Amino acid sequence: MDRRDTAVTLPWMGAGTELLARAVNALPDDALRAPSALPGWTRAHVVAHVARNAEALTRLATWARTGIETPMYPSREHRAAEIESSAQAPADVLRDELATTAEALDGALAALDETTWQAQVRSALGRPIPATEIPWMRVREVWLHAVDLDAGVSVSDIAPDVVDTLLDDSTGMLSAADGCPSAVLAPTDRDRTWTLGPASDEPLRLRGEAAQVLGWLVGRCGGEGVEALAGDGTPAALPAPPRWL
DSSP states (O other): OTTHHHHHHHHHHHHHHHHHHHHTTTTTTGGEEEEEETOOOOOHHHHHHHHHHHHHHHHHHHHHHHHHOOOSOOOHHHHHHHHHHHHSSOHHHHHHHHHHHHHHHHHHHHTTTTGGGOOEEETTOOOEEEGGGGGHHHHHHHHHHHTTTSOOOOOGSOOOHHHHHHHHHHHHHHHTTTOOOOEEOOTTTTTEEEEEESOOOOOOOEESSSHHHHHTTTSSSTHHHHHHTTTOOOEEEEOOOOOOO
């Protein structure tokens, strides 16, 4: 799938937003203060981060529409401080911000036309991107952070097409990272493979359901359900992938 095809990514974004909102709204207020699956973050931190991310992406959409540069965040330090502050808000405020910032992003994207969708903006890391990539950036956030809540959503709940496009995205990004293992990802429930890491005459072959392989690759599970095979087909130790997002 093309991650810049907004006819595809906007519905994925909406579905992931709904999944995340249901998970958050099903939690008792005090459960938002419990640890999430992300080290050092409570569930409230995850919710705060997703709300602030919606605001950041709204700034990119506004930049694309108006031509006035409005970066996602003033700095990494400002971003971290804003998340930390937001995470201390009462549960009802967190839930309301999750909903209202998502709605504002929807509105900002709906205001783009054929020309402004092609306008160039920059990601948080400074990478030049067309505005058509903004929905995909949000897709990654809502689906994966729904898993990170550790509140009943797992990688198996991620829509299959989103899983495949996340595999496209993450293998491309991680393959250039230092220490990335050489492997062929060959999910048992797919008829295609993904190449990870530098070229090798004998890459590892990783097997398992696509969602589980993705979970291992992007650090959302410890490799449960994923099997590594050496070039001769014998079992091998599952390597550790580089950190992704």
